[in-house]
Amino acid sequence: MSKHAYCGLDFGTSNSTLGLVVDGKPKLVALEAGDVTLPSALFFDFEDHKVHFGRDAISTYMEGGEGRLMRALKSILGTSTIHEATMIGPERKPFTAVLALFLQHMKKQAEQAAGQELSHVMMGRPVHFVDYDDTADKEAEDTLRAIAAEVGFKHIEFQYEPVAAARDFQQTNNREELAMIIDIGGGTSDFTILKVSPDETRRTGKPSDTILANAGIHVGGTDFDRWLSLSRLMPLLGYQSPMIKEGRLMPVGYYHDLATWQRINFLYDHKTFSDLRVLRREAKEPTLIERLLKILELREGHRIALGVEAAKVALSDQMETELPLDFIEAGLKALMSRDDLVEALNDGTDRVKKVISEAIASAQIKADDVSVVFLTGGSTKVPFIRNSLTAMVPKARIIDGDAFGSVGVGLALEAHQRFA
Template sequence: MPFACGLDFGTSNSTMGMVSTGGAPRLLPLEADNPTIPSVLFFSFEDDLVHFGRAGVAEYVAGVEGRLLRSLKSVLGTALIGETTRIKVRSLGFLEILGIFIAEIKRRGEVQLGGPIDSVVVGRPVHFVDDDSQADRNAENQLREAVRAQGFAHIDFQYEPIAAALDYERQAEREQLALIVDLGGGTSDFSVVRVGPDLAGKPDRSDDILATAGVHVGGTDFDRLLSMAEVMPELGLGTTTRDGKRHLPTAPYYDLSTWHRINRLYTAKTLRDLRSTRREAQQAERVDQMIAVVEGRQGHRLIGAVEAVKIALSDVDAIEFDYRQGAVEIATPITIAQLSEAIAGSVGRIADTIGATLTLAGINAAQIDSVIMTGGSTQLPVIGRTLASYFPGANMVRTDVLGSVGLGLALDARRKFGRGVA
């Protein structure tokens, strides 16, 4: 019999979950022994193969000529979904590229299980696109189309924070009111849910979901904001022309700091524009560094170094950003205070959305028993402080930050399709 699974296709990382016949969910190892696989494709121009996940990142970092694509989930529901990117002599649409990645996850899952997977519950953010219901519907339909094209016959969706709640419920000892905080790579989602051991077996949990809300802010936004605040100035952002009358154009720096927009820079026109900017720049040597990054197609490597600093600042108060690649040399200290300042506006939007979620649920913060945190960005100190100040009386629970959604989706797939793993 074909298998059913839960698929957490994330902006930064993806997982596939299954439920055993004993009822316990597990994540399938999708890359060596790892239950997570970075949502990355690298189209190698040297061996004409597509490399996925960590292997794709390794090819790119090693300097293999090719095209790296990441954060593809971020283009769903936007105008970018209709664009194409050049892969040697081919032009591939982003929806087609997204399908290539999903097909590879399905293939790897079927290898692990020794049989076909035909049914799937796919995780989705509460809002793919903020304040645009039509774009949000378009995004879900686009993801459904990409999933169906890979051979899944039965497809359902579940909100990612609800999936995290289903996973947490396995350890809940009493009925409680929980706020699920899911801060992923591309979105932040929140749900107020009743959870408890006596509720887990209910076939319909709609009455237990008091409210859901979300905002299009996530870890990749934090990367962009940190890059724009502390790294892009080293390449000329914020400097002026020689006459002091104009600041240099910000658009190329924004694209270089945004994961899914980086490949847009790799055109002859961009280089012409940057060279023209350099001729007018007061600090031409900084623009030279920017040109070297674009000429060497180092964008993903550079923003990856920014991401690494962001992650490191979860454990230390300060770190040296030290990037050296070819003609590009960037060295500047970055502190946790600078990171907190850079992302303060986005953290404020997250706090506002939490407040809106409570309002939708008709409750106040004091009524929340537990705050269930999932998603890598919940590990940032500023996020932890914000949640602790908002819910001083709640139990703060850290789940498997990268795996809980996939595990919950597996439980939902078992409930909806009635199949487990022998």
């Protein structure tokens, strides 16, 4: 691997990858049982006192393992929560230490594949960790840098995730293009508009492009899940249901937390249980609040979130689906349709479209000038999102990149360019 042992690391909200360059070609490392994608999840097993990662973490939780599941932790970077600690069994563990465990696991798996220690890393980052707050955004990057250093990386650089995806796109592109990269991940939506010059790339051996605009917004797949959950599932648990006192509704904070991956564990505390028992007595439909209490008492919040995520994916291919909730109450289920999904996603998609329009204006081009759109990120597979965004550039041909791997491949290429 030349003078430095280096890699490209895409730490994602929902899934993560790590790429190496082997014999001049980028290659994603198999991080779990032969699979190159690793769900960004940890399960702290209170029975065997081990930490499980990725699919193993999720399956251990779903099989009823006694412990704590944590997912979508990238979303707390740039927030005050990242500086807090959380109870994991009898121990209080800083959130930064939890993130370090996950990155350390990725690094160890990659070093086994590379046959040597990896000292240099090109890390991906969204265009904005935090919207409209440059100070918090810088703090998020600095925190991630410090965690990467803690797990043993000696030299750490960052690249915007859509720019990294553009590197993957350039591998197979053989014409002059005005390209738009659309990366809709688990936590953010990011865009790069660039002019690509393949002839210059072949002449110099390095990617030749002119980046015209980078843009992003903190809206992604986990937000789409949350909106679908609030729309179709949480009403079964008392969301926006009436209280006995005229004009009052059930407080909504519990439901927003239950529908938000990184907030679920905060509901498992004595005060929440105590408050909900009081609210159950004050509710016009106490049975609904009883369902909510049962979920929290069983600590099955993540089962709900996983079910909604699966329903969203199912509705990309079929018109209707149902989410069984028998573990709460016999025969209970949430019915969802494609129209329900569109309604839940509409506002967020409009926000994403607004940012694309701003990027086009910032690049000082017209939408019709874009000749190709390169799609990556899991949420670009949702037809409503995909069709809504690509319709904004009607003359562009559409190329599907590796939804979960393009950024990692591009980061490996970027690492090769910088460190080799």
